[in-house]
Amino acid sequence: xxxxxxxxxxAGLKMGASKRKCGVAPSSDLNHFxxxxxxxxxxxxxxxxQSIVLQPSHSFYDTIYAxxxxxxxxxxxxxxxxxxxxxxxxSSSAAIRASMLRPAILPIAMHVSRASSIQGPRFxxxxxxxxxxxxxxxENPQPTPREPEHNVTESVSGPADITIEQFHEVADAxxxxxxxxxxxxxxxxxxxxxxxxxxxLFFPMLLWRN
Amino acid sequence: MRIFLQAGVLTLSFPPNxxxxxxxxxxxxxxxxxxxxxxxxxxxxVVLSEGQDAKEGTGKADWVYLRDGSTLTELLHTEVGVxxxxxxxxxxxxxx
Numbered sequence: 034x035x036x037x038x039x040x041x042x043x044a045g046l047k048m049g050a051s052k053r054k055c056g057v058a059p060s061s062d063l064n065h066f067x068x069x070x071x072x073x074x075x076x077x078x079x080x081x082x083q084s085i086v087l088q089p090s091h092s093f094y095d096t097i098y099a100x101x102x103x104x105x106x107x108x109x110x111x112x113x114x115x116x117x118x119x120x121x122x123x124s125s126s127a128a129i130r131a132s133m134l135r136p137a138i139l140p141i142a143m144h145v146s147r148a149s150s151i152q153g154p155r156f157x158x159x160x161x162x163x164x165x166x167x168x169x170x171x172e173n174p175q176p177t178p179r180e181p182e183h184n185v186t187e188s189v190s191g192p193a194d195i196t197i198e199q200f201h202e203v204a205d206a207x208x209x210x211x212x213x214x215x216x217x218x219x220x221x222x223x224x225x226x227x228x229x230x231x232x233x234l235f236f237p238m239l240l241w242r243n
Numbered sequence: 244m245r246i247f248l249q250a251g252v253l254t255l256s257f258p259p260n261x262x263x264x265x266x267x268x269x270x271x272x273x274x275x276x277x278x279x280x281x282x283x284x285x286x287x288x289v290v291l292s293e294g295q296d297a298k299e300g301t302g303k304a305d306w307v308y309l310r311d312g313s314t315l316t317e318l319l320h321t322e323v324g325v326x327x328x329x330x331x332x333x334x335x336x337x338x339x
Contacts, residue, residue: 192287200272203288207306208253214325215246
């Protein structure tokens, strides 16, 4: 059973490492890996209490789960209250190494950034939870206020140099387009009356100018 | 809402705001507008350049109240609710 468990752990290590795109040496030379490790106390009567089994996660493939029994976890916590350092370079972890880890797992260096004291079976992870923006109480970034459109025109020096014919052309086009839009608005609201009449009084003014 | 165009004067009764008056002023090439909400404004025809790489004649143009830089299109959109974006082809600038 232990051999089977180790095969699963080895496969899980590779799987999690490849999902996270971090380098993993061949199983015979596993020195370091930088994947997040979540230690989960679990009751697995089939696995001896003095072993750590690395298994692939079925729900979070980017996280490698180290499943251990409650007894092994408490020993681990007792052995390293402050932090879990790379086991290969930790001189004070001889007790842990001897009692908990099989020789095949020894070269694996676990980098767990935060491993505070644990009371009872609970999760601890090296990944800091980031809930910002998920709950209504969290900080809600305000959208940048939209600048008024007329800021664009403030750099304009003055009116376009157009002739009087061009003025009438563009002004009439604008007013006709405006009336057209207003008529559309009238159809939508059904409260609008549009009356259009061409007044001849405008032409004497043109004649007067010319 | 009632719309009258008479003698080059467009009168728009637009409840609840009131009556808008828009008319051409050929002597100074302006469009004048009187808003019951924001008062009278005189709009000049302004070609808005969109950068040096913009093709000639493709720049936007609008009627601009030069005193505060607001446009007639803007006011009509804000107060009356009509969208007058690019309703006509602008006249190219004479100096080009």
